[in-house]
Amino acid sequence: MKLNRRQFFIGASGALAFASTPYLLKGAGIASEKPIRVANILDKTGILNIYSLKQIQATAMAVDEINSTGGLLGRPVELFFYDSQSDGQYNSKYVTEALVKDSVNVIHGGITSSSREVMRPIVSRFKGLLFYNSLYEGGVCDRRHVSTGMVPAQQLEPLMDYVISELGHKKCYILAADYNYGHITSKWMQKFVRERGGEDLAVEFFPLDVNNFQPALSRIQSAKPDIVLSALVGGAHIAFYRQFESTIGKDKIALASGTYGVGLEHTQLSAKEGNGIIIATSFFDDLNTDEANAFVKRFKEYTGDKSYVGEYAEYGERGIKIWAESVRQAGNASPEACIEALSKGTVSINGAGGVYTVDGKTNHTTMDIHIVTGHNQRFNVVKSFKQRPPRDTQMVCDLHQNPDDSTQYEPEV
Template identity: 65%
Template sequence: MKLSRRQFTRLASGGLAFASLQGTLSTAGLAQEKPIKIANILDQTGGLNIYSLKQMKAVAMATDEINKAGGLLGRPLELIFYDAQSSNQLYSQYATQALLRDEVDVIHGGVTSSSREVIRPIVGRFKGLYVYNSLYEGGVCDRRHVSTGMVPGQQLDALCPYVVKELGGKKGYILAADYNYGHITSKWLQKYIRDLGGEDLAVEFIPLDVSNFSSVIARIQDAKPDVVWSALVGAAHMSFYRQFHATIGTDEMMLASTTYSIGREHVELAPEEGKGIILATSFYDGLDTPAANDFVRRFKEYTGENDYIGEYGEGGYRGMALWAEAVRRAGSAEPDAVMDALGGTSVEGAGGLYTIDGQTNHTVMNIHVAVQDDKQEFEAIRTFDQMPPIDTQLVCNLNENPNDTTQYEVQLD
């Protein structure tokens, strides 16, 4: 048999998609109805796979559960998984392939903001629908994009009043990763701290490969803040928590973070190094509600794994549940029909009630403030109910500008 280059690539990548599906999706199709196709593009391999491994399985689990319950609109779901290998070039290739060759009805996935910005224009060009199940810096205004994760406005609207007002963390020292996410988050932190009558003593941006924090910690001790705010990201920055523990410690100074626990940081640190760190998230495993406990139990049963799931993992299930509910409301899986039904779509999930806000296509959710105990687990402090994505709402109105596709950077002052 003679193969053209194009045929070969098609076969080879089909083989890849199929092979990577084995084991994650166990239910076969539901008979003769034409399946609804779902693409899930995440990093099964490569440096960023730590954020994707649980989410992949959560999406597969949601698909299986829906199929077992009879599918959507009487049609079975077919999940196609693409391993983007932590490379944005593959995100672009697979997003195109999913929409044009595999003709999927929806794309889930992407972790980093850069991968999202690769997928989003492709989805726009080919008139698809994209569900992004990760927390990010906020501001994306696009009807073909749904964000089901937290944005800084939601998270800080819960975390800051608790730390500044209730714990008395008036003077804050902000450390943020030196890229898009850190810069925008630090601006929001400054705004919240000032609005609450606190003071931001300093903001430091730390490049992603810096692991020696000895000078930063010396300056923190000079400045004597009540609380250190961390929006640090990645393996090198993990050293900050180790070095903070070895010098100041959370008994002496509060340490609150917007990123901690989300990349499962607390499992990487020794128990005593992470003890006392305060965080805000839309889901953590120890959240002691019947819905959360049930989700954790089912996930562990489904995957046979016993370790921490966290926000990125639950996010995949959340995104699938919200999209499926929108399909039911639309009575169709066509991207344009689902798009019109997104606003007001609501599901009861593991972290509480999730509702899509039609003005921004972002999700209203509960934010849980928690603190790490001495056993690498989190103790619930308080749940802030139904926080709206206020930052993105300030800049985005899809009801008035349905053709908008901009990512706005929120301007303060």
């Protein structure tokens, strides 16, 4: 059969109309409302992806679970993932793309403070909403930014209490990553140490690709501290914990950290290298509550990965669940409605690490905190604190009074 052009077009358009019928009918049905769009911008590749890989999976799992239980407000949730490749320029590119091209209702993402600070002004410009699911240095006062992770008053303050007041390690030597997180965190460390009558002997910063710590270890030896406090970040810096153990050893100088474990460092070091490192965390696999055990089990089943799950994976689920609760309370998935619901201070969920409540004045989260020590590539709990508020940010930030604030406040030392 030979077709002329006109016959071909008539036939083709007929075939196209027939083929698209299921889609047209589907769109008219009640069960398939327009989806609520969620963006997830994290580092799947590059040197910082040790923090992101499991969070990406946990975010997807949380979205799948919402969809399998009837969606949000009767609408399905659609997840858009963007790989920011451990490079801030991709955060700015993708946050713009998510808000402008894909018109997402909310963005979950950013691990480092530098990536967050790249995204925050763009989120404000396009009137979006950013959930930052990561521990950080605190102080961001912005109604379009929600922090679901630990801030220094929640994490470092109890850690310093334990280390200085209970263990009596008064002389501290601080090592931190050389970018805004490390700089501000080291100030918090100094502040908490001094407030407790301790002494900060020195503060040193290391760019993220430094992996030779021998000169620093020799300086630490000559300074003779009781304890080394680390806010080191990323895959290269893991070398520090290894070189510390083979050069000095935790039996001579103790080691505490605000970042150890969140990149699953303890699974990559030997038991001896990780044993005894003191950290404060809001979630670890051996928390041993029903919720925590259930989360670990679900995550392992969902991913098929039997290895240690960790806090940053849990942050992924935590972020989505808190956001979903704000949508339910608002009865609307628009950023403005969610922000309004969050500001009431009633958004609270029962998550894997206990109860998480978003503080309406600061958009930061109150949570349980645990002091734990490294033991055979896992953690043993030493002490727990129920429902610690984000006190540092509460002291400087009040979004009820100043809804237009978008400052990040820093501590004075």
